[in-house]
Amino acid sequence: MKIDGIWYRSVRVDADDGWSVRMLDQTKLPWHVEWLRLTDEAQVAHAIRSMQTRGAPLIGAAAAYGVALAMRRDPAALEAVCAKLAATRPTAINLRWAIERMLAALRSLPEAARAAAAYAEAAAIAEDDAATCEAIGRHGLPLLQAIAARKPNQPVNVLTHCNAGWLATVDWGTALAPIYMAHDAGLPIHVWVDETRPRNQGAALTAFELGAHGVPHTVIADNAGGHLMQHGEVDIVIVGTDRVTRNGDVANKIGTYLKALAAQDNGVPFWVALPHSTLDMRVADGVTEIPIEERSQSEVTDLTGRTKDGRIETIRVVAEHSPAANPAFDVTPARLVTGLITERGRIAATAEAIAAMYPEKP
Numbered sequence: 001m002k003i004d005g006i007w008y009r010s011v012r013v014d015a016d017d018g019w020s021v022r023m024l025d026q027t028k029l030p031w032h033v034e035w036l037r038l039t040d041e042a043q044v045a046h047a048i049r050s051m052q053t054r055g056a057p058l059i060g061a062a063a064a065y066g067v068a069l070a071m072r073r074d075p076a077a078l079e080a081v082c083a084k085l086a087a088t089r090p091t092a093i094n095l096r097w098a099i100e101r102m103l104a105a106l107r108s109l110p111e112a113a114r115a116a117a118a119y120a121e122a123a124a125i126a127e128d129d130a131a132t133c134e135a136i137g138r139h140g141l142p143l144l145q146a147i148a149a150r151k152p153n154q155p156v157n158v159l160t161h162c163n164a165g166w167l168a169t170v171d172w173g174t175a176l177a178p179i180y181m182a183h184d185a186g187l188p189i190h191v192w193v194d195e196t197r198p199r200n201q202g203a204a205l206t207a208f209e210l211g212a213h214g215v216p217h218t219v220i221a222d223n224a225g226g227h228l229m230q231h232g233e234v235d236i237v238i239v240g241t242d243r244v245t246r247n248g249d250v251a252n253k254i255g256t257y258l259k260a261l262a263a264q265d266n267g268v269p270f271w272v273a274l275p276h277s278t279l280d281m282r283v284a285d286g287v288t289e290i291p292i293e294e295r296s297q298s299e300v301t302d303l304t305g306r307t308k309d310g311r312i313e314t315i316r317v318v319a320e321h322s323p324a325a326n327p328a329f330d331v332t333p334a335r336l337v338t339g340l341i342t343e344r345g346r347i348a349a350t351a352e353a354i355a356a357m358y359p360e361k362p
């Protein structure tokens, strides 16, 4: 997507040296656009763990390039490097999916052939994600067009949680892809952007993306969504996801479950956008089986922002000595999900519909 008129993919091989890997440092956004130049798998692992690079599909693509960097250095280290990268974050299944795809492509090759093959496979994963997310946009667009047709000359109000835009993928995004396409097609779209405590992916990243693309939006406190739904201010909720089980349960950023409850209570359609790499057919019950990442207390107790005189500072916003808990995801049961927007089309969040759409997935 574009920043200041320049097109970017969220992860790419450096055009000058042809082997190092470039990714945005998302912990610096929205204040500074800084590209990291990563030269080994340890730097990639740190970027994923620290959330310099984040978003389910993007951390999969990033890890794939981490394997490619490692194969340049030591092709004998394939299994160890894959295990290390796979362990960086536990909830997004895209990470395991990408690592397993890299292992399948490389483990049978002679070591001398692994580096070139790893870069080729990582590039294929990245291009697959970009094309997949563009297709998600196309399949989500009719949902917004139908709402616009029912309320001519009024904005279609979409609520989204966290960041499932192009910053969370290689390009386009998942939940935001239909929004970009609707805006570009001239539909009057407005997005309620959940700030998404504690990491503020909505306030810092989704707002940055939508602003850069000229999409009208309003940042709201996470707890405001239910009120807006009660007062008819939300036409549809579209969120991304980090893992969807074979039964249709949805793991996503903490707070998503509460939005789904409010949406059901107010008759607001609740759609989840995902690429094939986010499906985990090995898991049935999301609440009991999906590992939920517990991140550091400091993400809750501290807040980073820009001072009035332009300095980026981190301050404590929780009473001294008070501990904090920080589960980074929750699971929305399939019964609360109106449907899934995939690269192959829209389906119900049911085991039958998922199996029919993805018969090749075991």
Ligand SMILES: CSC[C@H]1O[C@H](OP(=O)(O)O)[C@H](O)[C@@H]1O
Pocket: 054, 055, 056, 057, 161, 162, 163, 164, 165, 168, 169, 173, 174, 175, 201, 239, 240, 241, 242, 252, 253, 254, 328
């Ligand atoms: C396109 S899926 C993005 C998904 O990943 C985010 O998690 P995080 O920011 O912790 O990487 C969030 O759950 C988004 O919905």
